Amino acid sequence: MSENIFITEARIEGDDDGPLAGKTVAVKDNISTEGVRTTCGSRMLEDYVPPYDATVVSRLKDAGATIVGKANMDEFGMGTTTETSHFGETDNPAAPGHVPGGSSGGSAAAVAAGEADLALGSDTGGSVRCPAAFCGVVGIKPTYGLVSRYGLVAYGNSLEQIGPFGETVEDAAGLLDVIAGSDERDATTRPPQLEGERYADAATGDVDGLQIGVPTELLEGADEGVVETFWDALGALEDRGAEYHEVSLPSVEHAVEAYYVIAMSEASSNLARFDGVRYGHSGGYDGNWNEAFAKAREEGFGDEVKRRILLGTYALSAGYHDKYYKKAQDARAWVKQDFDEALSEADVLASPTMPVPPFELGESLDDPLQLYLADANTVPVNLADLPAISVPAGETDGLPVGLQLVGPAFGEEQLIRAASALA
Ligand code: GLN
Numbered sequence: 001m002s003e004n005i006f007i008t009e010a011r012i013e014g015d016d017d018g019p020l021a022g023k024t025v026a027v028k029d030n031i032s033t034e035g036v037r038t039t040c041g042s043r044m045l046e047d048y049v050p051p052y053d054a055t056v057v058s059r060l061k062d063a064g065a066t067i068v069g070k071a072n073m074d075e076f077g078m079g080t081t082t083e084t085s086h087f088g089e090t091d092n093p094a095a096p097g098h099v100p101g102g103s104s105g106g107s108a109a110a111v112a113a114g115e116a117d118l119a120l121g122s123d124t125g126g127s128v129r130c131p132a133a134f135c136g137v138v139g140i141k142p143t144y145g146l147v148s149r150y151g152l153v154a155y156g157n158s159l160e161q162i163g164p165f166g167e168t169v170e171d172a173a174g175l176l177d178v179i180a181g182s183d184e185r186d187a188t189t190r191p192p193q194l195e196g197e198r199y200a201d202a203a204t205g206d207v208d209g210l211q212i213g214v215p216t217e218l219l220e221g222a223d224e225g226v227v228e229t230f231w232d233a234l235g236a237l238e239d240r241g242a243e244y245h246e247v248s249l250p251s252v253e254h255a256v257e258a259y260y261v262i263a264m265s266e267a268s269s270n271l272a273r274f275d276g277v278r279y280g281h282s283g284g285y286d287g288n289w290n291e292a293f294a295k296a297r298e299e300g301f302g303d304e305v306k307r308r309i310l311l312g313t314y315a316l317s318a319g320y321h322d323k324y325y326k327k328a329q330d331a332r333a334w335v336k337q338d339f340d341e342a343l344s345e346a347d348v349l350a351s352p353t354m355p356v357p358p359f360e361l362g363e364s365l366d367d368p369l370q371l372y373l374a375d376a377n378t379v380p381v382n383l384a385d386l387p388a389i390s391v392p393a394g395e396t397d398g399l400p401v402g403l404q405l406v407g408p409a410f411g412e413e414q415l416i417r418a419a420s421a422l423a
Contacts, residue, residue, distance in 0.1 A: 003091040003100075005109045006069035010036045012057075018064030020178060025060055026110035026119040029070040030077060031162065032151035033057055040153050041073040041085035041103075044280045044300030054151020055186065056120060056162050056179045063178040068116050071106030075302045076271065077124055077155040079103050080371050081364060082131070084304045089361055094136040095399050098358040101134030103127040104165075108135040111165045118175045122152055124160035125259050126353075126378025129390035132165060133353035133402025136392045138172045138423055139165045141378075143410045144385035145190050147176075148183035154270040156263035159382040169391060169420040170203035176412065193410040202413040203420035208241030210418055213346030215249045218377045222355035225396030230352045233393035233403045233422060237350075240421055247342040247349065251334040252380045258331035259379035260372055261315050261324050267305075268312030274300065307368065332383045339384045343408050348418050351377050353390040353402030377404060387412045391419040 007029045014020070027033065030040045032050035034057075039045045053061070060067060074084040082090045082105025092100040093113035100109040104121025108131030111119050121128040123141040132139025142161045152162055162179065166172035177198045182189040196202060212234070219227055234244060276282040276296025283295030301309070315324040342349055356374055364371050381388045386406055393403035403422065407415045 003093055003109055003113060004072060004088050005090055005106045005113060005115055007039055007041065007072050007087045007106070008037055008070040010067070010069055012036065012061070012067035014061040014063065014065045016064065018062060019174065020060065021064030023065050023118055024068045024116045025065045026069055026071045026107050026116035027057065027067050028073050028104050028107050028121045030073060030122060030153040031057060031120060032153070033067070033070065036070060038070065038153070039087070041075045041087060042300065042302070042305070043086045044274050046086070046281065048279050052151065055148035055183045057151065059178050071104070071110055071119060073106055074103035075305050076153070076267070077103040077122060077127055078267070078304050078308055080126070080130055080374050081359060082106065083361070083365055084302055086302060091361065092135055092358055095358050098360055098399065099134065101131030101358060105131045107165055108132050108137055108139065111135070111137045111167055118171060119165040120162055120179070121165060122160055123163050123382070124156045125263060125382050126375050128163040128165065129353050129378050129388060129402065129404060132390040134358040134400060136400035137165055137167055138169050138392070138419070139163060139390045140172050140176055140412070141381065141388045142176065142180065142412060143387040145188045146180050146192060146410065146412070148186040148189050150183055150185035156266040157270060158266060159263060168423055169389070169416055170200050173199040173203055173416045195413060199412055199416055202416040204417055205421040207237050207418050207421045210237070210242040210348065211346045212237065212242055212244040213247035213342050213349045214244055215252070215342060215349055215351055216246050217249050217252050218351035222352055223357060223396070226352045226355060226357060226401050229394040229396050229401040230403060234350060237421055244350070245346070247346060249338045249342055249380065251331065251338045252376070254331045255335055255380040255383055256372055256376055258328040258335070259375070259383055261328035262332065264308045264312035265316050265325050266312070268309045268316065271305070271309055276300065304368070335380050335383045336385070339380070339386060339406070347407070347414055349406040351404050353377060353404040357396055357399035357401060381406050385409060387415055389415045389419045391422045393422065
């Protein structure tokens with residue numbers, strides 16, 4: 001396996017029968033698996049073996065799936081390329097020499113390489129949709145609250161959802177059927193709102209009469225070849241009876257800033273638990289607890305994680321809280337409002353998933369700000385708690401391009417129906 005897709009290869013057999021019997025699934029390594037180490041791509045958790053399963057993992061087992069490994073990822077989900085992993089980079093099976101996207105890069109690569117039929121990732125600001133787009137597979141970011149986060153190691157807990165990958169929309173929707181629904185261990189969850197029986201049944205490809213809104217702001221500044229591929233895919237939907245019109249989301253101009261303030265603030269709090277005492281890399285106690293904690297965190301975390309903990313701590317500190325965190329929350333409310341308005345005149349919104357094609361390996365590591373800006377089209381959706389799907393739209397210069405569809409809260413069925421016209 002030259003691509004470095006898995007951090008840990010492990011076979012976890014599920015029940016004998018069920019809707020996923022005979023299917024193999026790769027699980028992102030920030031989703032807890034009882035008895036199988038769960039590293040979050042970090043040295044901090046290099047030897048951490050959870051004593052329990054995440055709810056989604058129990059549901060996979062009950063559904064008869066076989067888990068084939070824990071997939072590589074950016075450290076604690078912080079990244080867009082899977083290059084911040086302590087366990088090395090993953091190559092993109094659909095575009096060798098390029099990044100698979102991130103942070104769930106190993107999961108998407110597993111499906112693209114045929115190492116697994118399906119995969120689970122997590123999406124805090126695009127981490128399912130970006131690697132789906134870069135690897136030429138399908139990825140779904142569910143509405144906030146549709147899928148249990150119990151057993152998902154938290155990064156930005158108010159933003160993130162576990163989401164499925166598949167080669168086709170129907171495959172990904174079938175996995176969503178298994179993981180979706182309320183869980184008494186996650187009070188933010190609620191049941192699916194389905195018109196039919198299953199999400200997978202919605203993958204009919206019927207887009208006749210579908211009203212598509214195209215937010216002009218999400219095309220501005222995007223790579224030319226990406227935009228061309230996007231319009232070609234939209235044309236294919238039009239040929240099948242869909243109609244589109246332009247819409248405006250003025251607030252998205254501030255979405256990347258707001259997202260990174262909120263995500264880093266939540267990260268600084270969520271990652272405070274890693275002190276090397278209860279679990280994780282130990283700093284070794286030498287008579288001074290402060291020094292032991294500092295050493296554990298200095299050695300256990302990589303640069304990107306440290307950068308975010310520092311910035312998040314700063315944004316939340318007395319005197320700066322109102323200036324950064326509160327402002328970001330105001331921007332979040334504005335983004336939500338804009339989406340509500342745009343979706344009152346359209347069934348779904350369409351844009352390129354990523355404004356750029358996959359970077360070459362190593363190309364983007366030195367410029368974190370540039371990398372944050374690559375999330376421009378995905379993070380607004382997390383700020384608004386909405387569902388979205390990334391579906392292959394075609395290629396530019398031989399590199400995969402993804403089309404993103406965004407729908408109203410709990411409107412996954414609609415997204416699945418529309419996206420299944422393309423894959
Ligand atoms: N690239 C974004 C970030 O680094 C998204 C990550 C994610 O969705 N986990 O925060």
